[in-house]
Amino acid sequence: MSSEMPSENLMATKVTDVGGTVKCNIDPIENQMSALEKMENIETMSKRQRKKLMKQKQWEEQRDLRKQKRKEKRLKRKLERQSQVELSNEGSVRKRIRRSIVPSTLRLIIDCSFDNLMELKDVKKLHKQIQRCYAENRKALHPVQFYLTSHGGQLMDNMNESDKGWINWKDINIKSEHFTELMKKEDLVYLTSDSPEVLNELDESKAYIIGGLVDHNHHKGITYQRAQEQGISHAQLPLGIFVKMNSRKVLAVNHVFEIILAYLEKKDWEEAFFTVLPQRKGAKPLNETTDTSTCKPQELETGSR
Numbered sequence: 307m308s309s310e311m312p313s314e315n316l317m318a319t320k321v322t323d324v325g326g327t328v329k330c331n332i333d334p335i336e337n338q339m340s341a342l343e344k345m346e347n348i349e350t351m352s353k354r355q356r357k358k359l360m361k362q363k364q365w366e367e368q369r370d371l372r373k374q375k376r377k378e379k380r381l382k383r384k385l386e387r388q389s390q391v392e393l394s395n396e397g398s399v400r401k402r403i404r405r406s407i408v409p410s411t412l413r414l415i416i417d418c419s420f421d422n423l424m425e426l427k428d429v430k431k432l433h434k435q436i437q438r439c440y441a442e443n444r445k446a447l448h449p450v451q452f453y454l455t456s457h458g459g460q461l462m463d464n465m466n467e468s469d470k471g472w473i474n475w476k477d478i479n480i481k482s483e484h485f486t487e488l489m490k491k492e493d494l495v496y497l498t499s500d501s502p503e504v505l506n507e508l509d510e511s512k513a514y515i516i517g518g519l520v521d522h523n524h525h526k527g528i529t530y531q532r533a534q535e536q537g538i539s540h541a542q543l544p545l546g547i548f549v550k551m552n553s554r555k556v557l558a559v560n561h562v563f564e565i566i567l568a569y570l571e572k573k574d575w576e577e578a579f580f581t582v583l584p585q586r587k588g589a590k591p592l593n594e595t596t597d598t599s600t601c602k603p604q605e606l607e608t609g610s611r
């Protein structure tokens with residue numbers, strides 16, 4: 307008998323009817339029969355007996371409903387168990403993904419020493435590009451050792467005003483010093499589109515520098531000039547080998563940063579370029595015949611997608 311059956315009904319298994327006979331209600335049909343018999347004699351029953359009989363009748367009538375409810379409860383519990391199993395599976399997949407993150411030893415620097423050459427609106431754009439670099443590095447499979455050097459001036463003011471949270475950024479080195487004060491000269495490679503050298507591979511023991519500049523090409527060649535003055539190596543990305551664009555291949559800070567991250571993951575420049583560079587910016591594979599001469603260098607420099 308179900309545990310939901312009221313105790314009063316259990317007592318009804320031994321009911322003395324008006325005729326003084328003791329009835330045992332083990333079988334529900336027998337139970338119903340006895341209820342019917344009692345219904346016939348209802349007039350002659352005491353108030354207490356009538357109440358008991360009505361309760362018993364109600365109990366019998368709701369049998370199907372109780373069965374249905376039990377069924378629903380069982381199904382609900384089953385579904386809950388299933389979703390718990392799914393959740394724990396998902397958790398272990400996430401853990402596995404987390405474990406496969408292998409930080410690169412490559413240092414990637416954004417040189418912020420051009421602050422006084424920019425108008426505030428361009429400093430704000432640079433700030434957005436840096437935010438993007440930070441976010442991309444945090445979710446990369448092979449995150450780089452990220453540095454902001456010569457940090458200060460308008461950029462720092464803007465960061466303090468619009469994104470105070472930068473103070474708590476993790477896995478980034480924000481330094482007021484110039485990169486030459488922080489690293490060995492022989493480790494440094496300035497990335498600049500004006501260099502005659504073309505980068506073939508990335509050397510993960512090196513520190514690559516990106517010019518922290520949004521200048522709409524007003525300061526053409528400035529990073530190449532700086533690299534030469536400081537006597538450090540320089541190189542341009544091998545864009546010309548894989549990408550058909552306009553004649554000058556000047557990219558925005560975050561695009562260069564993301565290409566480096568993508569290359570570290572894919573070990574393939576072409577794939578890295580095309581996962582990062584938006585097609586609408588005019589970048590096309592070299593083997594495509596579409597005319598791309600309408601793309602201006604400035605369009606690629608605005609960055610941050």
Ligand SMILES: C[S@@+](CC[C@H](N)C(=O)[O-])C[C@H]1O[C@@H](n2cnc3c(N)ncnc32)[C@H](O)[C@@H]1O
Pocket residue numbers: 496497498499515516517518519520521523524525526527528529530541542543545555556557558559562607
């Ligand atoms: C918007 S560009 C600044 C252009 C600036 N007139 C200059 O002389 O570098 C931002 C930075 O991205 C990097 N960059 C852009 N295009 C590049 C390319 N094709 N190869 C290597 N680095 C590039 C350079 O470090 C550059 O300073």
